[in-house]
Amino acid sequence: MGNTWAILTKEVKSYLNSPVAYLFVAAFLGLTGYFYFEAFFLRRTAELRSFFELMPALYAVFLPALTMRLWAEEKKSGTLEVLLTMPVRNLELVLGKFLASLCLLVALLLLTVPVPVVVASLGPVDIGPIIGGYLGSVLLGASFLAVGLFFSSMTESQFVALILTWAVGVLFVVMGLDFVTRLLPVFTDLSLYSRFDNIARGVVDSRDLVYYISFISFFLGLNLTTLELRRWR
Amino acid sequence: MIEVEELSKSYGSFVATRDVSFTVKKGEVVGFLGPNGAGKSTTMRMLTCYLSPTRGTARVAGFDIVQDPHQVKLRLGYLPENTPLYSDLTTRDYLRFVCQVRRIPAARRKGAIDEVVRVCGLEKVFARPIGKLSKGYRQRIGIAQALVHDPDFLVLDEPTSGLDPNQIVEIRELIRRVGRQKTVILSTHILPEVSATCDRVVIINEGRIVADGTPEDLGRQIAGGDAYSIRVLESPGDVEETLRGLAGVSRVEVSSSHDPGVTVLRILSAENDRLGLEIHRLAAARGWNLLELRHETPTLEDVFIRLTLGGGTA
Numbered sequence: 001m002g003n004t005w006a007i008l009t010k011e012v013k014s015y016l017n018s019p020v021a022y023l024f025v026a027a028f029l030g031l032t033g034y035f036y037f038e039a040f041f042l043r044r045t046a047e048l049r050s051f052f053e054l055m056p057a058l059y060a061v062f063l064p065a066l067t068m069r070l071w072a073e074e075k076k077s078g079t080l081e082v083l084l085t086m087p088v089r090n091l092e093l094v095l096g097k098f099l100a101s102l103c104l105l106v107a108l109l110l111l112t113v114p115v116p117v118v119v120a121s122l123g124p125v126d127i128g129p130i131i132g133g134y135l136g137s138v139l140l141g142a143s144f145l146a147v148g149l150f151f152s153s154m155t156e157s158q159f160v161a162l163i164l165t166w167a168v169g170v171l172f173v174v175m176g177l178d179f180v181t182r183l184l185p186v187f188t189d190l191s192l193y194s195r196f197d198n199i200a201r202g203v204v205d206s207r208d209l210v211y212y213i214s215f216i217s218f219f220l221g222l223n224l225t226t227l228e229l230r231r232w233r
Numbered sequence: 234m235i236e237v238e239e240l241s242k243s244y245g246s247f248v249a250t251r252d253v254s255f256t257v258k259k260g261e262v263v264g265f266l267g268p269n270g271a272g273k274s275t276t277m278r279m280l281t282c283y284l285s286p287t288r289g290t291a292r293v294a295g296f297d298i299v300q301d302p303h304q305v306k307l308r309l310g311y312l313p314e315n316t317p318l319y320s321d322l323t324t325r326d327y328l329r330f331v332c333q334v335r336r337i338p339a340a341r342r343k344g345a346i347d348e349v350v351r352v353c354g355l356e357k358v359f360a361r362p363i364g365k366l367s368k369g370y371r372q373r374i375g376i377a378q379a380l381v382h383d384p385d386f387l388v389l390d391e392p393t394s395g396l397d398p399n400q401i402v403e404i405r406e407l408i409r410r411v412g413r414q415k416t417v418i419l420s421t422h423i424l425p426e427v428s429a430t431c432d433r434v435v436i437i438n439e440g441r442i443v444a445d446g447t448p449e450d451l452g453r454q455i456a457g458g459d460a461y462s463i464r465v466l467e468s469p470g471d472v473e474e475t476l477r478g479l480a481g482v483s484r485v486e487v488s489s490s491h492d493p494g495v496t497v498l499r500i501l502s503a504e505n506d507r508l509g510l511e512i513h514r515l516a517a518a519r520g521w522n523l524l525e526l527r528h529e530t531p532t533l534e535d536v537f538i539r540l541t542l543g544g545g546t547a
Contacts (some may be wrong), residue, residue, distance in 0.1 A: 002333070002336070003333070003334055005333070006330060006333035006334050007334075009330075009333075010319070010322070010326070010330045013321075013322060013326055014319065014321045014322065017321045017322065017362065018321050077317050077318075077319075077320075078313060078314075078315060078317030079317040079318065079319055080317075081278070081283050081313045081317060082311070082313060082317055082318075082378070083334075084282075084283055085281040085282060085283050085306055085309065085311045085313075086306060086331070086334045086335060087303055087306040087307045087334070087335065087336065088334055089303075231282075231283070231284060231285045232285050
């Protein structure tokens with residue numbers, strides 16, 4: 001798995017070397033802070049539930065931008081040819097790229113830690129939902145990243161990858177809406193968001209963990225398949 | 234050693250290569266020539282395990298490209314066409330990344346990088362992002378990337394494209410130097426490059442191999458034998474008649490000359506490989522005033538044009 005580490009560090013360096021990543025982080029943090037604190041002083045309670053409730057929508061908008069270039073750019077510039085003629089296993093490539101985007105997500109979440117710290121200084125907070133909120137955020141975010149990475153491997157165009165990932169994000173948002181789950185209750189189990197709500201409430205159920213891990217594995221597996229099939233085209 | 238056996242690749246009804254077979258021995262530099270779209274890059278992509286052949290196979294150091302791609306990849310260095318590189322990494326980060334993926338032990342990485350940086354002349358751009366570098370430097374980084382793990386086999390797709398004449402000379406030197414211990418296949422459009430760097434030439438046209446041999450051999454085949462040109466200070470009639478009498482001479486042509494009194498003749502021979510010596514002896518015995526005796530080799534351009542425009546095989 002030494003190669004996974006090599007791919008991971010290379011991708012993280014690429015993120016850090018591009019100005020887009022910093023704009024991305026600034027925009028994400030700015031919007032999170034704005035939406036949360038806009039209503040915070042009206043609520044007059046030290047609670048973070050509404051903070052984590054922002055995550056699904058923000059992820060749906062932002063995270064596809066993190067993954068869109070990971071494969072599409074390699075395909076477009078031809079560097080994929082160099083990469084695939086080196087002694088690297090396809091699984092190592094997929095994992096390296098996925099973990100690199102996950103590192104950025106985790107860094108992003110660490111940068112939001114001042115928010116609960118500030119809130120805790122203003123009044124008593126319940127620590128369980130905060131830990132749950134972060135855990136859920138990582139799992140939900142990782143699911144989005146896996147979807148985005150897969151769509152990036154389908155196309156040479158970052159833009160197409162972005163649009164397709166957005167479309168899937170919207171699909172899952174719709175699946176989690178109240179009126180949809182009332183009409184078709186099966187979606188409650190399938191939706192990324194209802195699971196997220198459970199974990200963010202501080203209730204970590206192993207079924208929810210298994211759901212996220214299966215979801216992520218499924219899309220990483222699809223990604224692996226597109227890589228394997230490419231050679232035979 | 235690289236052994237290519239009936240390597241064929243088709244995309245639907247389009248045939249990119251058909252029954253391509255050739256071998257490259259250790260220490261040999263083989264030039265892979267052909268017009269655009271002839272199947273050079275496709276063949277190289279199959280050799281480097283980027284594409285799988287539709288039919289046929291190849292072995293690199295005895296490892297099959299279809300059965301054992303991992304073993305093949307470990308032993309190959311590859312520079313794809315157009316030199317794709319990560320423009321947002323610095324030269325240093327990129328070479329480090331390649332070292333990691335190529336499984337060079339951490340202790341030997343610095344030495345390996347220093348070596349290719351020296352060989353490829355990358356000292357000045359070591360800390361700069363690749364995206365900001367000139368085409369010449371990018372090309373050299375591409376070659377450095379292919380060399381850093383000191384592979385036994387090198388596959389270079391148009392290694393000198395986009396370089397200026399000085400850089401071309403440098404890269405040729407480099408290839409010739411590393412080519413002594415390695416097995417190298419390089420493709421190019423630039424024909425003098427082949428004569429300058431390659432021991433052997435494989436010409437491909439419309440997906441098929443149309444010629445395989447040293448540039449001299451191919452020239453001889455095209456010309457239909459050896460050709461000599463002589464200039465004598467004599468009248469044509471007698472000289473022409475005498476030369477026709479030599480064993481193995483198939484044709485004698487008299488060409489016009491600008492100098493008065495000088496006769497220029499072209500003598501063609503299919504089987505006499507010591508014709509030059511015999512012409513010389515004859516001239517001496519007859520007491521001709523011999524101004525020049527020259528062995529004519531058709532240029533690689535002649536060979537290339539004949540084989541790829543006319544169609545047909547040498």
